[in-house]
Amino acid sequence: MAKQRSRGTGSIFKRGGRGSWIAVYTDADGRRRERSTRTTDKGAAERILSKLVADAALRRDGVIDARQDRFIAESRKPLARHVAEYLDHCRHAGHAEKAIDNKQRHLGRLVESLDDGRLSDLTADALERYLRRLRDKGQSARTWNLGRQVAVAFASWCVKQGRLESNPLSVVPKLNEQRDRRRVRRTLTDAELARLIDVARKRGREAWYLACAFAGTRKGDLQRLTWADVDFADATLTVREGKAKRIDTLPMHPQLADALRRRLAERPAVGSARVFPETVTDLTRRKDFERAGIPLVDDDGRVADLHALRTTLGTQLARAGVTPQVAQRMMRHSDYRTTLSHYTVLGLADTAGAVAALPCIGTPDARQATGTTDARPENEPPRIHQRMQGQSGQSVAQRGTSSGHGPSVAGAINTDENSVSSVVGGMERRRLERPTSSLQSWHSTS
Secondary structure (H helix, E strand, C coil): CCCCEEECCEEEECHHHCCCCEEEEECCCCCEEEEECCCCCHHHHHHHHHHHHHHHHHHHCCCCCCHHHHHHHHHCCEHHHHHHHHHHHHHHCCCCHHHHHHHHHHHHHHHHHCCCCEHHHCCHHHHHHHHHHHHHCCCCHHHHHHHHHHHHHHHHHHHHCCCCCCCCCCCCCCCCHHHCHHHCECCCCHHHHHHHHHHHHHCCCHHHHHHHHHHCCCHHHHHHCEHHHEECCCCEEEECCCCCCCCEEEECCHHHHHHHHHHHHHCCCCCCCECCCCCCCHHHHHHHHHHCCCCCECCCCCECCCCHHHHHHHHHHHHCCCCHHHHHHHHCCCCHHHHHHHCCCCCHHHHHHHHHCCCCCCCHHHHHHCCCCCCCCCCCCCCHHHHCCCCCCCCHHHHHHHCCCCCCCHHHCCCCHHHHHHHHHHHHHHHHHCCCCHHHHHHHHC
């Protein structure tokens, strides 16, 4: 070992008198450290030693945050290693397999686009280049936003784990999915719904489509649904491990209940058995839509698929006068604005009907209709709450079932007294003024 040359609180030496100078110093935690200066120049080695000693003193005195060392060390590790550890974290946290697959696909492609680089290579520019390549290949705005969401979530996890000081990807912009017409779904018309249910009934798939139309279930919900989740006595349907990772209990429409009873009679099963052991694939669904004469894409580029039945349900609930908060619970959204923005499609006929319901200004009929006088038109029906008096012991859902026609979708949403009174009141006015909705008409046609 060559003679050590001391400098301040550290020293440098050469092993065996050859090679690069080795710096010896005491770090911020009081531990002895040896580090190669990677130079044979004595003056350069001494300057490096001085820098190491000074940095250790600044960290020891709290002038420099010691976490910076960890950030530097983590940034030098391969990005693929961080991604693998993040995916393991998602699995242990109980994330859905489909969500993990999406994360693995997007993050894997992102790592490839960076030539298997380090964590320090993960920048906003790098993510935007990756997403732009997806768009160049014809991917939709939804795919862009999903890829961005996955990458931002990964970077946020790195921040929580102390691997990154801040999230550099949060500045990457989202795209407006509403302008991407390839992903805009439309509502099905009354005739289309009736034809679809008729086609599905002949092929044993009636309950599948009715669950989507009356309960707003997704494909994954139907795949996981068991007979133990179907309660015919209370007329409820329980959805477990859905998109929000919670348990939701929904009211079951009588027409859906009838279809499920027929399915159970045809295929007897125990409670743990799946209601739909065989998934209705997208190919089968497209064939059913074609048999029912439902265009998969209309002239405006809007799509009709299985999820479009959720859009139809949200729209029918709005037309029935259901409040957004109640519709939100039925659609199982975390925010009612999602229900209004993406699952409620109202057209000119709806707005024209609302305008037609407004009274004229300055006429006797207008004063009566707006309540400015005590007079009431002879043909005005009695208020709904007056007709409900004396029937408090019977729920709205039970009265509808006993009538033979079944309650409407709005009546099956919530059994809370105030909510039901408001919902039924809006539905009653609509029933007297407008034709029966398609969701109510299916029961009579089956």
